[in-house]
Amino acid sequence: MTTKDRVLQLLKQSNATLSGEKIAQELAISRTAVWKAIKELEKVGYTFDHLKTGYRYLPQDRLDDIAIAAGLPDLAVATKATSESTMKDAKLAQVSGIKAPFLVVADMQTAAHGRFNRPFFAQKGEGIYMSLLLTPNQSFAELPQYTVLAAVAVCQAIEKLTTRKPQIKWVNDIYLEGRKICGILSEAQSDFESGIISHVIIGMGLNFAIAQKDFPNDLQQKATSLFAEGGTPPFERNQLINEIWRHFFDLLAQLPQQDFLTEYRKRSFVLGQTVSFTQGGKTYSGIAKDITNEGQLVVTTPQKTFTLNSGEISLSSIGE
Secondary structure (H helix, E strand, O other): OOHHHHHHHHHHHOOOOEOHHHHHHHHOOOHHHHHHHHHHHHHOOOOEEEEOOEEEEOOOOOOOHHHHHOOOOOOEEEEEOOEOOHHHHHHHHHHOOOOOOEEEEEOOEOOOEOHHHOEOOOOOOOEEEEEEEEOOOEEHHHOOOHHHHHHHHHHHHHHHHOOOOOEEEOOOEEEEOOEEEEEEEEEEEEOOOOOEEEEEEEEEEEEOOOOHHHOOHHHOOOEOOOOOOOOOOOOOHHHHHHHHHHHHHHHHHOOOOOOHHHHHHHOEOOOOOEEEEEEOOEEEEEEEEEEOOOOOEEEEOOOOEEEEOOOOOOOOEEOO
């Protein structure tokens, strides 16, 4: 960690004003080094109060790879001002030989998309756009259900930091009060001869603090954000990102004992609802009865009971 990073972390962790002398003592550096570090941080956009008694960090929602990785010692993090696609960034990292787990987070994503290449609305500085590269080196049958795990982790993180109660639309969307706030996409790369899954990338787009009025007209009733009412959120995006992956890796570490599907099912707003879907060119409507241990959705229709795979089917309506 560089001197300026250490100074930044110390100031962020303190609610009090810290003198240059106090910072120098805490970090075992010179007061001149402290002054230079503050200047370097201000050049890249950080702001501080300069008071007679010292320096005070002014809260600001800037992506910070150190804050994101805090408490996750095996996770390498890279932050970017703009990305066409963090999924592409993660794929390039894999080709370049960057060690996993590796997380890339962007302040803005210009070509965001979800399942079936559907576009995802993004807003600079007000959303979370990130992708995690993993190297499971397991067969497909042994592979954890990463999308399901990530959905549970997002819900748990939001529940820990807020009073909100997010729900999951099978299989990969997070909703608040009937509107989408987050989409999750997982892609795997396998070795054809061995059948081993060598790399998995989990992409995520989460509307953090986009004001409701800023969503396009066609999304006003379909999408929202965690803090859509405006004003300053009570915590930074860095904290939520950290919590999401902390919960994700905790869930992953507890497999196979962890009953994450129970956590997934109890947050589902699909189960018990009438859903519609299209299969083989024909549209069906029925009641969503269960989610199997393999993450498939069981739907009972007048014709028969279907077991739907998420990679093949998308629900066209719910509750109609």
